[in-house]
Amino acid sequence: MSKRIFLSPPWMGGRERALVEEAFASNYIAPCGPMVDRFEREFAAAAGIPNACALSSCTAALDLLFHELGVEHGDTVFCSDLTFVASVAPAVHRGAVPVFIDCDEATWTMDPRLLEEALGDVARTGRLPKAVVAVDLYGQCCDYGRIEALCAAHGVPLIVDAAEALGAVYGAGQRVRHAGDAGWAGVYSFNGNKIITTSGGGMLASRDAGVVERARMRSQQAREAQVWYEHRALGYNYRMSNVVAAIGVGQLEMLDTIVAKKRQIFEWYREELAGVAGLGFMPEAGYGRCTRWLTVVTLEDGGQRSEAGVPSETVERVRLALEAANIEARPVWKPMHLQPVFGAARVYGGAVSGQLFAGGLCVPSGTGLARQDVSYVCDRIRGVLAGR
Numbered sequence: 001m002s003k004r005i006f007l008s009p010p011w012m013g014g015r016e017r018a019l020v021e022e023a024f025a026s027n028y029i030a031p032c033g034p035m036v037d038r039f040e041r042e043f044a045a046a047a048g049i050p051n052a053c054a055l056s057s058c059t060a061a062l063d064l065l066f067h068e069l070g071v072e073h074g075d076t077v078f079c080s081d082l083t084f085v086a087s088v089a090p091a092v093h094r095g096a097v098p099v100f101i102d103c104d105e106a107t108w109t110m111d112p113r114l115l116e117e118a119l120g121d122v123a124r125t126g127r128l129p130k131a132v133v134a135v136d137l138y139g140q141c142c143d144y145g146r147i148e149a150l151c152a153a154h155g156v157p158l159i160v161d162a163a164e165a166l167g168a169v170y171g172a173g174q175r176v177r178h179a180g181d182a183g184w185a186g187v188y189s190f191n192g193n194k195i196i197t198t199s200g201g202g203m204l205a206s207r208d209a210g211v212v213e214r215a216r217m218r219s220q221q222a223r224e225a226q227v228w229y230e231h232r233a234l235g236y237n238y239r240m241s242n243v244v245a246a247i248g249v250g251q252l253e254m255l256d257t258i259v260a261k262k263r264q265i266f267e268w269y270r271e272e273l274a275g276v277a278g279l280g281f282m283p284e285a286g287y288g289r290c291t292r293w294l295t296v297v298t299l300e301d302g303g304q305r306s307e308a309g310v311p312s313e314t315v316e317r318v319r320l321a322l323e324a325a326n327i328e329a330r331p332v333w334k335p336m337h338l339q340p341v342f343g344a345a346r347v348y349g350g351a352v353s354g355q356l357f358a359g360g361l362c363v364p365s366g367t368g369l370a371r372q373d374v375s376y377v378c379d380r381i382r383g384v385l386a387g388r
């Protein structure tokens with residue numbers, strides 16, 4: 001059997017190993033040090049946001065933001081419905097009640113019309129959410145302009161979960177903005193399958209220097225600037241390690257190359273699968289440029305109604321046929337409102353994300369893929385859909 005084709009494996013294309021050796025040579029094998037400072041500086045420049053704090057994960061970044069906002073029992077937090085659970089789990093751990101907002105089928109990101117409706121409903125009762133978490137899905141920015149304006153009109157802090165979207169842009173020309181540069185703060189992930197990886201890690205960035213400074217302090221057990229261990233408040237152990245940051249510095253140097261390659265892979269799929277009946281692709285929003293972190297296809301279900309809460313029979317058939325050829329593919333994120341853990345949660349809309357989950361499949365999108373790998377995957381997909 002041929003080598004396994006993974007969904008989105010790490011791709012170390014640059015100077016990562018040399019930089020890790022540099023970290024070793026300096027003996028900063030610690031959760032602080034020159035590589036962490038450098039990664040933060042270079043990340044801030046790449047993301048176009050002046051302040052950034054490197055952390056052990058994106059989940060940690062979100063937790064620090066919910067701490068900063070004082071999210072506590074009985075609060076509500078609005079969150080994109082179509083996302084990975086980490087977007088909202090740290091708030092729920094603090095006792096918040098999540099309210100989910102469905103996506104717009106033209107962008108697969110939070111539908112501003114539904115957000116407007118949801119904010120309007122709670123504004124009448126005076127119980128506004130502590131935050132809105134809007135997710136940049138599969139490398140595509142949500143509609144920053146409209147979502148930001150709605151949050152600002154109600155005075156609700158906007159957190160952009162750009163875990164999947166580093167390298168994406170919103171707007172064009174003079175007014176271009178990088179992923180995560182909207183609202184109050186942006187968070188990013190460097191987990192193993194994200195667009196750049198440090199094995200595990202995250203970043204918190206904000207135009208508000210105070211937010212980032214306090215997060216940095218809390219990520220190191222809230223230690224005061226004293227020679228002895230002095231604490232006026234309690235913090236966490238969330239800081240990124242200096243060794244891990246060295247990988248990040250090397251990966252960041254390759255970001256433009258990686259984004260270009262991801263978009264190339266998407267184009268290869270589009271060419272290979274053009275004209276296949278019942279097969280479509282995640283749309284690219286007109287307001288920006290998607291990284292195509294993952295290429296996502298949609299498969300029509302031949303008229304059969306799929307059961308709620310599981311992928312369609314067609315998606316499973318294609319996925320299993322790929323698996324049999326040692327190719328990894330995965331269903332689209334299962335929407336939060338369909339997750340048993342959030343059984344009773346309120347959702348605005350829900351039909352769009354439900355349909356995308358039922359009919360969507362993420363296909364191999366690793367930066368190292370060659371054209372013939374994509375052809376090989378597409379042969380299998382065409383084969384199954386043709387009933388062979």
Ligand SMILES: *Cc1c(COP(=O)(O)O)cnc(C)c1O
Pocket residue numbers: 056057058059060083084086087135161163164188189190191201202
């Ligand atoms: C991966 C991901 C996260 C979590 O990132 P970690 O670094 O693994 O904590 C959060 N939100 C979204 C949308 C993600 O895809």
